Amino acid sequence: MTPPLPTHNIRRHVVILGAGASRACCPNGDAVGKNLPVIADFIDTLKLRPKLETAGVFVDGEDFEALYSRLMTSGKYPVLVKDLEDEVFNYFTELRLPKEPTIYDHLVLSLRSKDLIASFNWDPFLIQAMGRCSLIAEPPHCLHLHGNVATGYCFQHERPSIGDRGENCRQCAEPFVDSQLLYPVAQKNYTADPLIAFAWKFVQASLKDCFLLTIFGYGAPATDVEAVNLMKEGWGDVNDRVMEETEIIDIRSDEDLRSTWDSFIHSHHYQTHNTFYDSMLGLLPRRSVEMMFRQLVEAEFIEHFPLPKDANWEELRDWVRPFVEQEKIAANASGA
Ligand SMILES: [Zn+2]
Incomplete structure (x- = not known):
């Protein structure tokens, strides 16, 4: 299959991950069967x-x-x-991704470096998937909205350093500070930890200019009312987002999801799916924004090119390669 051409300077696809996504990624536990909690x-x-x-x-x-x-x-x-x-x-x-490609690997490979994954999860799966998928394609941006066990930071400089936990800052060579995971709910004000404050600023800016929003396995629990308010602030008034599409991947019913995420949905511009593979990410990998733009704005009929969910690493690499090659040609042609 020849992948559809990428467009340079196209708008972002933003993905919000919750605990349900990590559980869907490892339904039988991690590499050694350790269970994922919700x-x-x-x-x-x-x-x-x-x-x-x-x-x-x-x-x-x-x-x-x-x-x-x-x-x-x-x-x-x-x-x-x-x-x-x-x-x-x-x-x-201690959690480790299973050896074979998982939903998180597919998620990372379904997006490009212009896109963003913002996760509420503490587990290191997304970071691990980003690491191994970066050998195949440049990964999207990734941020953790509630801290993360695999991420450290140094904010002693004008430009903050963020990296893997246990490493040293590239600017001052001091060890990275661990991110804080737990806060009393009443004090969850998202400014106490500089890493979390930075993440939210970036996410809000990305929500403002994204074209597609996917909420994957995030149930917006009552204790996260402040987080949902921040997301909403970034997304803005639903009447200003008349062309954008919101998608929710969750095992809950369509009706339930529609009511939870009503303030992010303009009229009929939303879809709900029970699995990642039925989503815009799974069906239109690496070209979701281009293809949905054609469908929603230009009223074109679009064909899907589903990500091969049962492929091993070699097959997956071969499948993604033509996409990456086209992206390189497009970037060179635009002088990027
Ligand atoms: Zn430093």
Whole structure:
């Protein structure tokens, strides 16, 4: 198949990832079968219940974030709070992507360097996928909106350094600072951690000028009301986004998703899918914006060119290669 030509200086595709995406990426656990928690089963997946019970803490139907927030703000459990922070950090740090290509690899390869993935997840999967897919194609931008175990930073300079956790800053050679994962919910103001504040600024600017928005496995929990407000601020008034398309990949029903994300949807300009492979990313990889522009603005009929979801690494590399070659030719022709 000859891929459709890329357009230079085209608008972005922004993807927001939540815990449901990591679980869809590793439905049977990570490389060694370690399970991915979602907020509803977080305490039990991380086996935190015995620790809480020993400390005399009763979990009364709260999710982990609400519980952490209560313990932290009470000031009565400093040892337990530190212990929980370490447990969470260590659990996520150890997670490894399975060897064969996963949904996260497909996601990274379905986008170009102009695009952005902003993740709410603490796990290192996206960073790991970016690392291995960068051998095939230049990856999109990637940011973590709630901190991440694989990312470190140094903000001692005018231009911040962000890189892999455990590395040193390229500007001052000091070790990177770990990003903070847990905050009491009431103080989740997104300015306390400079890395998170930086991420949000970038995401808001990207939401302003993106043409396509995909929300993948992010349920907008009540504890994230501030995050959703920030996203909304970036997206702006839905009546100013009449050509743009919003897409939601989630196992919930269409009706439920439509009502959750109503303030991001103009009229009928939205789609919901149960799997990544039925989405604009899975069906129009690396050309989603070009193709959706033709469909939505120029009313053209477009054909899909689905990403080969069962391909091994070699087959996947061969499949992506013609796309990358065309992108290089287009970039050279435009003098970029
Ligand atoms: Zn530095």
